[in-house]
Amino acid sequence: xxxxxxxxxxxxxxxxxxxxxxxxxxxxxxxxxxxxxxxxxxxxxxxxxxxxxxxxxxxxxxxxxxxxxxxxxxxxxxxxxxxxxxxxxxxxxxxxxxxxxxxxxxxxxxxxxxxxxxxxxxxxxxxxxxxxxxxxxxxxxxxxxxxxxxxxxxxxxxxxxxxxxxxxxxxxxxxxxxxxxxxxxxxxxxxxxxxxxxxxxxxxxxxxxxxxxxxxxxxxxxxxxxxxxxxxxxxxxxxxxxxxxxxxxxxxxxxxxxxxxxxxxxxxxxxxxxxxxxxxxxxxxxxxxxxxxxxxxxxxxxxxxxxxxxxxxxxxxxxxxxxxxxxxxxxxxxxxxxxxxx
Amino acid sequence: xxxxxxxxxxxxxxxxxxxxxxxxxxxxxxxxxxxxxxxxxxxxxxxxxxxxxxxxxxxxxxxxxxxxxxxxxxxxxxxxxxxxxxxxxxxxxxxxxxxxxxxxxxxxxxxxxxxxxxxxxxxxxxxxxxxxxxxxxxxxxxxxxxxxxxxxxxxxxxxxxxxxxxxxxxxxxxxxxxxxxxxxxxxxxxxxxxxxxxxxxxxxxxxxxxxxxxxxxxxxxxxxxxxxxxxxxxxxxxxxxxxxxxxxxxxxxxxxxxxxxxxxxxxxxxxxxxxxxxxxxxxxxxxxxxxxxxxxxxxxxxxxxxxxxxxxxxxxxxxxxxxxxxxxxxxxxxxxxxxxxx
Numbered sequence: 001x002x003x004x005x006x007x008x009x010x011x012x013x014x015x016x017x018x019x020x021x022x023x024x025x026x027x028x029x030x031x032x033x034x035x036x037x038x039x040x041x042x043x044x045x046x047x048x049x050x051x052x053x054x055x056x057x058x059x060x061x062x063x064x065x066x067x068x069x070x071x072x073x074x075x076x077x078x079x080x081x082x083x084x085x086x087x088x089x090x091x092x093x094x095x096x097x098x099x100x101x102x103x104x105x106x107x108x109x110x111x112x113x114x115x116x117x118x119x120x121x122x123x124x125x126x127x128x129x130x131x132x133x134x135x136x137x138x139x140x141x142x143x144x145x146x147x148x149x150x151x152x153x154x155x156x157x158x159x160x161x162x163x164x165x166x167x168x169x170x171x172x173x174x175x176x177x178x179x180x181x182x183x184x185x186x187x188x189x190x191x192x193x194x195x196x197x198x199x200x201x202x203x204x205x206x207x208x209x210x211x212x213x214x215x216x217x218x219x220x221x222x223x224x225x226x227x228x229x230x231x232x233x234x235x236x237x238x239x240x241x242x243x244x245x246x247x248x249x250x251x252x253x254x255x256x257x258x259x260x261x262x263x264x265x266x267x268x269x270x271x272x273x274x275x276x277x278x279x280x281x282x283x284x285x286x287x288x289x290x291x292x293x294x295x296x297x298x299x300x301x302x303x304x305x306x307x308x309x310x311x312x313x314x315x316x317x318x319x320x321x322x323x324x325x326x327x328x329x330x331x332x333x334x335x336x337x338x339x340x341x342x
Numbered sequence: 343x344x345x346x347x348x349x350x351x352x353x354x355x356x357x358x359x360x361x362x363x364x365x366x367x368x369x370x371x372x373x374x375x376x377x378x379x380x381x382x383x384x385x386x387x388x389x390x391x392x393x394x395x396x397x398x399x400x401x402x403x404x405x406x407x408x409x410x411x412x413x414x415x416x417x418x419x420x421x422x423x424x425x426x427x428x429x430x431x432x433x434x435x436x437x438x439x440x441x442x443x444x445x446x447x448x449x450x451x452x453x454x455x456x457x458x459x460x461x462x463x464x465x466x467x468x469x470x471x472x473x474x475x476x477x478x479x480x481x482x483x484x485x486x487x488x489x490x491x492x493x494x495x496x497x498x499x500x501x502x503x504x505x506x507x508x509x510x511x512x513x514x515x516x517x518x519x520x521x522x523x524x525x526x527x528x529x530x531x532x533x534x535x536x537x538x539x540x541x542x543x544x545x546x547x548x549x550x551x552x553x554x555x556x557x558x559x560x561x562x563x564x565x566x567x568x569x570x571x572x573x574x575x576x577x578x579x580x581x582x583x584x585x586x587x588x589x590x591x592x593x594x595x596x597x598x599x600x601x602x603x604x605x606x607x608x609x610x611x612x613x614x615x616x617x618x619x620x621x622x623x624x625x626x627x628x629x630x631x632x633x634x635x636x637x638x639x640x641x642x643x644x645x646x647x648x649x650x651x652x653x654x655x656x657x658x659x660x661x662x663x664x665x666x667x668x669x670x671x672x673x674x675x676x677x678x679x680x681x682x683x684x
Contacts, residue, residue: 065444065466072430080426084447088414091447095457100466102407102442105426105433115437124407124442228629257626264631284596284626287570289603 006047008144015043020159023144065100066090066310067125069115071132073108080226081253081282082299083131089303090129093311113142120146126314129153129306130162133198151310153302155322157198163313163320165306169199169279170206172295172328173249176277177210179293179330180247184339185275187219189245191234191255193226200226203251203279219245224255231255235262239274246274246339253278253285253294260288260335271337281331291333301325348389350486357385362501365486407442408432408652409467411457413474415450422568423595423624424641425473431645432471435653455484462488468656471495471648472504475540493652495644497664499540505655505662507648511541511621512548514637514670515591518619519552521635521672522589526681527617529561531587533576533597535568542568545593545621561587566597573597577604581616588616588681595620595627595636602630602677613679623673633675643667 008022015022017040024032025040026049032040043049068090070083090101102125104115116139119125127149130139136158143150144161155164180188190207193200204221211218222237224230231254238245239262250256256278263270270276270290278285281296305323313320350364357364359382366374367382368391374382385391410432412425432443444467446457458481461467469491472481478500485492486503497506522530532549535542546563553560562583564576573596580587581604592598598620605612612618612632620627623638647665655662 072426084414084422084425087445088447088449091445092449095446095448095452095460098460098463100444100446100460103429103433103445104437104442105430106437107430107434110437118437118440118442121440228625232629254626258629261629261631261633283570284599287574287600287603288630289606291603 006044006049008049008141010047011040011044011049014047015040018159019141020161023140023161024159026144026161062314063123063126064098065102065125066094066307067102067104067116067119067128068131069104069106069112069119069128071106071108071112071115081280085299086131086303086306089300089305090307091303092300093304093307097311099311112139116142116146116148120148127151127310129310133157134196135198135201137198149310149313151306151313151320153306154198154202163309163322165302165309165323165325167297167302167325168327169203169295169297170209170327172279172297172330173203173206174210175330176249176279176293176295177207177214179332180249180275180277180336181211181214181216183247183275183336185247186216186339187243187245188216188247188249189220189222189238190218191222191224191231191238191248191250191259193224193251195223200251207249219243224251226252226255228254228258231258232262235259236266239263239266239268244274247336248274248276250276250278253280253282253292256292256294256335257284257288260290260292270335272340275336275339277336279328285331286333290335293333293336294331295328296331297328298325348386348391350391350483352389353382353386353391356389357382360501361483362503365482365503366501368486368503404656405465405468406440407444407467408436408649409444409446409458409461409470410473411446411448411454411461411470413448413450413454413457423622427641428473428645428648431642431647432649433645434642435646435649439653441653454481458484458488458490462490469493469652471652475499476538477540477543479540491652491655493648493655493662495648496540496544505651505664507644507651507665507667509639509644509667510669511544511637511639512551512669514621514639514672515545515548516552517672518591518621518635518637519549519556521674522591522617522619522678523553523556523558525589525617525678527589528558528681529585529587530558530589530591531562531564531580532560533564533566533573533580533590533592533601535566535593537565542593549591561585566593568594568597570596570600573600574604577601578608581605581608581610586616589678590616590618592618592620595622595624595634598634598636598677599626599630602632602634612677614682617678617681619678621670627673628675632677635675635678636673637670638673639670640667 012019012022025037106115130152150162152164192204222234224234278294285292354361354364367379448457472494492504494506534546566572566576620636627634
């Protein structure tokens with residue numbers, strides 16, 4: 001046996017199961033056969049596995065604080081409508097309980113894992129929110145290693161031992177597509193977020209699925225990055241196509257508002273020449289010209305529910321069920337209109 | 343003597359000085375005559391005054407965390423470009439030192455003072471950032487009472503015992519006015535932020551001053567609230583005036599971008615019919631149509647400098663000087679143009 005402290009990968013190998021199963025067993029989550037759980041716990045015991053958070057293993061005292069690690073370029077974060085409202089929702093639960101929110105902003109190039117380790121060290125927080133889930137997100141294993149309770153914002157695709165708080169983006173995206181198809185549009189394009197993110201691909205998949213249900217193919221899918229600059233560039237590529245789409249569905253409002261600007265810059269009138277829709281219902285969506293048809297989620301309620309779930313997990317004992325929030329819904333404004341025959 | 347614990351107001355009364363002077367003396371800041379300092383310290387001693395932070399008085403141990411209290415409606419906070427970038431700048435200093443940022447979002451109606459008390463209690467943070475300064479800001483006294491080290495973002499108008507990190511908004515606003523006057527505009531209006539905020543009135547005062555230097559009076563000043571909805575309403579009032587202004591200077595980009603929408607909604611073309619300028623250079627400013635002439639501050643650098651100053655204060659000993667950052671500067675885009683004679 002190596003002198004390195006054993007990891008859950010070592011436990012998984014010894015027990016002959018996936019790392020995900022080890023996470024489930026070590027966190028006491030249901031869904032595994034009891035024999036499997038026993039085998040995993042035995043393997044962990046034989047290897048001397050323990051969570052790496054010194055404070056957590058030495059003491060039952062609480063930090064009365066929850067942690068949030070945000071990995072984002074500061075310039076992008078500046079106009080992200082999600083986190084401030086999410087954080088306000090979290091605080092609405094923490095405030096009355098005398099809990100604090102500890103925030104770490106990790107900029108690209110820094111180690112995100114270090115961000116979580118820092119929060120775990122010295123028992124600085126009792127648990128964390130896991131946001132911006134990526135496909136096969138390595139932070140699931142990391143948090144299991146750190147022994148840090150967590151709730152995930154939406155459901156990881158690789159299995160997870162942690163309770164999820166779910167706000168389903170798909171019905172909103174589907175409603176946008178149905179709205180545009182109902183207005184006569186047939187050449188509908190999508191400007192997607194980065195495919196590393198679970199929520200970005202969920203929106204793209206819902207877009208493709210809703211078109212297929214209407215017997216249509218996407219006119220084009222431009223992969224972008226949720227930024228205004230990315231939205232401009234993607235829109236310009238779409239407008240330059242010989243078979244220019246008659247409608248564009250953006251994966252967030254920021255790219256859509258930039259897209260409105262790009263269309264006007266190109267001499268097009270929205271919605272007469274092209275319809276455009278966003279996602280978020282951010283504050284400016286209502287006030288740009290034309291007002292942006294979009295999808296309204298409620299990040300404040302998301303924060304509230306996530307804080308409640310995380311506190312329930314920390315307070316224990318017992319199983320914490322996943323929370324399903326009302327899905328995002330369509331808000332129709334002026335930026336989408338009936339396709340006029342030319 | 344009352345059984346209540348003495349406040350700095352009590353100390354001020356006994357020493358026959360202002361509360362501000364008491365704050366200065368108790369925080370060891372210069373600027374008072376030594377005799378005054380001695381009298382204040384004697385009064386504090388006689389009254390048994392001490393900072394109310396139990397942890398701070400019981401121990402010299404550090405929390406290795408800094409605190410930020412943000413008082414903002416979640417909906418407004420969602421599209422505020424300042425705090426996320428400011429926080430990222432703060433984190434760039436805290437991260438390498440292993441410090442955490444503890445965030446409290448206080449929504450309107452909640453007690454802001456409780457937010458600071460919560461941070462001070464149990465020594466949860468070693469110091470705080472004081473943002474969104476108001477005129478005669480009561481938090482200066484509160485933090486002195488709590489014995490909590492602080493830096494202020496910009497300089498309070500009522501005197502302050504705390505080091506200030508200053509990013510002067512005025513040169514940027516003056517440059518906007520000079521730019522518009524240079525383009526031939528004479529009827530220039532201002533959409534201001536709430537006059538309770540020091541930075542809002544600083545921008546308004548700079549606007550009025552720059553016009554006066556050009557021999558002009560403001561065409562109108564509409565007091566608004568930094569929100570998009572407020573920007574729309576203020577713009578509509580300005581556009582309805584018989585002597586409609588030919589240019590509008592907004593106190594932030596969000597109101598200005600909403601103003602662009604309101605002008606287009608009213609059938610006007612920006613900048614042909616009316617010029618508009620913002621303040622912030624938020625991400626969307628470059629990408630709306632027409633691109634917004636605005637003033638660029640650097641909230642990331644502001645956060646960095648504020649964190650450095652606060653750490654210097656906490657690490658002590660010795661005086662921490664105020665920090666002056668490069669002032670915000672004009673960014674000219676398409677939303678402002680030469681006034682055409684009609």
